[in-house]
Amino acid sequence: MKHSLRYALVACCLWLCTSLMAQSTLHLGYCSDQISADNETVMLSDLYDVRFRAAIIIPAARLKALVGAKVTKIRVGAPAGMKNWYVTLRTDLAAPAVTKSVDLPLTVEGWNEATLVEPYAITGETDLVVYYAGTLPAGQGLVLGDRTNPNGFFINYDNEWENVASYGYNALCLQAVVEADADVPGNDLAVEGVTFDKPFTQIGGEATAQVRIANYGTAAAAVPTLHYAVQGGETHQVSVTGEIGVNDFKDVTVNVPTEGCAEGYHEVRFWIEHEDAVAENNTLEALVGCYKDAYKRRVLVEHFTTLACVNCPYGDATLSAVVANRDDYVWVAHHIGYMEDELTNPRSYDIGAIVGVNAAPMAAFDRTMLPFSDNKTTPAGSIGYSSAAAGKAAIGPSFDYCANTPAFVSVNISANYDAATRTLSATVQGERNAMLNLLYPEANLTVLLAEDNVHTEGRQTGSGSQIHNHVFRQFLTSSLGDAIDWQDNAYSYTCTTDIPDSWNVENLRVVACVNRPYQNNDCTQLQVLNANDLRLQTVSAVHGIEAAEAPVQRTCYNLQGQRISEPTKGIYIEKVVTPSGIRCLKRVR
16 A cells, blocks of 8 residues: 655654564564565655655663674665665664665665674664665655554655654564574563653642553563652552553553652652563653743744745744734744845844754744754754644644743833834843753843834735735844843843834834853754743833933944944944943944
């Protein structure tokens, strides 16, 4: 049976099946050894040859019983005629190979076996990714096995790893051949994985965990009692009935109480008491974050779109569906990603380049690495779904993850606008609690302007629209923010700028966010910790600007956020520290 694969959601689960070939040889994988004409296939394209990468993941818990054994070969089930294919092993989908690749000619129909240049010795400390790549002829499909499992089908054919098993597809016909010096243990249960449903739990509530108990043995076994303890404290038991079949698993829901926990991270140890051959995989630790209080949370939605992009109206519709009937978001649209248009601001590239924008339409939520992110090294992901409902289903959970993450810093905005001089003064104030100080003692504040209801001369390709919302106009700080000068646990920052005549003040919004400093080119350190905005139509039309206080310190920066000693001709930013806080003034010389 053939299936056509276009898109998949990313999900993470843990499972494994094995096929015992001989006492000293194992085929590790998620399929049987038999391939027949009845095996399902999944086609990538019926018109073109497609270059792809595919993989399965074998969890470290399964490999504990095989420490010292060696992977000597990789077996790939394939159609005839797959070109330029090779195999290798990794410890993570995004990690480099740990074995030399084995390049091979055209495949034959059925099993194709590749011998590694050097055997790989199993340590049992990391997962093992069994990986192959090739060019699949048009109309041909990847060969699937006879059962599904959540870790048995990952694919990358557009610079994005996707867990296709989440759609219910059977596992790939892909196996690692392991040679062991001793017999493989026949009795082996393991705590294979622990996943908490959210990163932080408010103290007094329950942290919900999914604990997976797997059977790596050769006979069915009764599910053992599961135990857990928080920070080495009182032992709790969770009784589970039934049995676990060979190569099967049991997911157990555990509600961990947090009453009495201090703020911060706590280690939770899960274990089973079961007499088997491999005690090392009977225990697993995980961290649960606990907090007392949090502030109101709003998610920063950064949208990358252009007028020339034919699919961008789809992206706009998808994001609109995700945030419909919600007020816990702040939306900013950067007109980059596919060509440029009359709304493109060069400073948008400061953000786009870092979050991984290489096309349009794309988006990033709180600059956080999420399941919908196109590659797992940068936060931005594609949003060009032809169906807004399908797009919401695909990326909505990523938005919800951010919206449900508690905020440990507040962001409050006030503004004064002098209509006579078209001068805007915006002040951002807030405070942090103990959790922010514990987790992120260094934080930046980013302030910018965005405008709604902007009329353009050109029309949006695909929709014909000449009215655009959320348009990024300018930064009032450095593009990735300025370091917050905490006064105890509070901050105050004032920015002043002149509004161009072509901008409609009543449609402007002051947008502010507290974000982690971007350091060492590490995109995991970009997260926005909270955001807010203020529509200037809610501000009285004319306000006098407060009299300037005597400055304590003055510092000048160019528009790239680099400190300069003496301003030269052009535009620069002057940072003025006064007893009441910090002002950021845009100057022209």
